[in-house]
Amino acid sequence: MKPLALASALALALVGCTPTPGSDAGTGDAGTLADGSSDGGSPRECSAGETRCAGDAVETCGANGQWSTPMSCTSQACVGGMCTGHCSPGARQCSGNGVQTCGSDGNWSQPVACVNQACVSGTCTGSCAPGATQCLNNGVQTCGSDGNWSQPVACVNQACVSGACVGLCAPGATQCTEAVGTQTCGSDGQWSAPLTTPVVNMIWVQGSAVNLDGVTPNVVDGSIDNTIQAFWTDPRHCTANDPSPTFHWVINTPNTPGYTAWGISGYRTDTLTVLGDSIPNFVPQTIVVTFTITHPPVAGVDPSTLTTTVRFRMSYRNSALTVGMSVTCQSMQMVGAGCDIQAALAVPLGTPT
Numbered sequence: 001m002k003p004l005a006l007a008s009a010l011a012l013a014l015v016g017c018t019p020t021p022g023s024d025a026g027t028g029d030a031g032t033l034a035d036g037s038s039d040g041g042s043p044r045e046c047s048a049g050e051t052r053c054a055g056d057a058v059e060t061c062g063a064n065g066q067w068s069t070p071m072s073c074t075s076q077a078c079v080g081g082m083c084t085g086h087c088s089p090g091a092r093q094c095s096g097n098g099v100q101t102c103g104s105d106g107n108w109s110q111p112v113a114c115v116n117q118a119c120v121s122g123t124c125t126g127s128c129a130p131g132a133t134q135c136l137n138n139g140v141q142t143c144g145s146d147g148n149w150s151q152p153v154a155c156v157n158q159a160c161v162s163g164a165c166v167g168l169c170a171p172g173a174t175q176c177t178e179a180v181g182t183q184t185c186g187s188d189g190q191w192s193a194p195l196t197t198p199v200v201n202m203i204w205v206q207g208s209a210v211n212l213d214g215v216t217p218n219v220v221d222g223s224i225d226n227t228i229q230a231f232w233t234d235p236r237h238c239t240a241n242d243p244s245p246t247f248h249w250v251i252n253t254p255n256t257p258g259y260t261a262w263g264i265s266g267y268r269t270d271t272l273t274v275l276g277d278s279i280p281n282f283v284p285q286t287i288v289v290t291f292t293i294t295h296p297p298v299a300g301v302d303p304s305t306l307t308t309t310v311r312f313r314m315s316y317r318n319s320a321l322t323v324g325m326s327v328t329c330q331s332m333q334m335v336g337a338g339c340d341i342q343a344a345l346a347v348p349l350g351t352p353t
Helices: 003-015 327-332
Strands: 051-053 057-060 077-079 082-084 092-095 098-101 118-120 123-125 133-136 139-142 159-161 164-166 174-177 181-184 199-205 217-221 226-233 246-252 271-276 286-294 307-317 321-324
Touching (some): 092 118, 133 159, 226 286
Parallel strands (some): 217 307
Antiparallel strands (some): 077 082, 092 098, 133 139, 159 164, 174 181, 226 271, 271 321, 286 307
């Protein structure tokens, strides 16, 4: 046969060949038809053995080219088609007293501290940091693991300072001996320096406090009786068995020429009465009142620390005056039996008492 005739015959033979249905003929992978279908008739989605992430789970491609049911990553993260790391993304836990959050790579973040709170189950909660202490009513409160304060535990004979019991005494407590005086416990739980000298806290005239600077006149109505009362504290008079202080009043009339007046005290009274309109034609402009309180002698104690004196001025309107404890005491004309001011009259200057 001539060459041309042979080529024509082969061409006719090839055109007449067609693939047999169901055969593997075609251009796809093994098990895949020419139209891309799998052997089962569904399009292939993946290559066998391939993996991918579906949320926080792993899917694996089967031999049929289909993705398997996702398999969850337990306490791990799915990254690049595999479970990795130590936690599930978004999970939270406590580390010390701080919160750690799991990242998308399955690893814990650095802890973020809970400020003045407690970390409980991965959340900051409560009102204090566990182990912290604070003071309440001279007791110590301790913060629990839940971030809440405990009931206070009292500081016995101590002071609560910055969440701890310290010192030697409870704030506000006092201790007193005649030899030492009175001490008060401060907020730091320490005893103060002792008070040793009597104190005149206030002097009243007819129920109103007077100015004790010794200069400013305290104007009163001389037409009525004026009761003068001293309010005092003796820091060495600690118990009923300790000796009581003594009192002494002196009244002078420096603005009335040629006259003076004075009170002679016993040892019990801290109250004086200036009687109105008792002596006609004696009208001093001002009287000067001196009050002295003295604690009895104490062995080994400087006497100057046992006495206190105050002086004040009273200016009278409308009246003469005399001085006495009461009508009863005036009639008795004596000291004693509860009458602690003897007659204190207006007398010529220099007349002996």
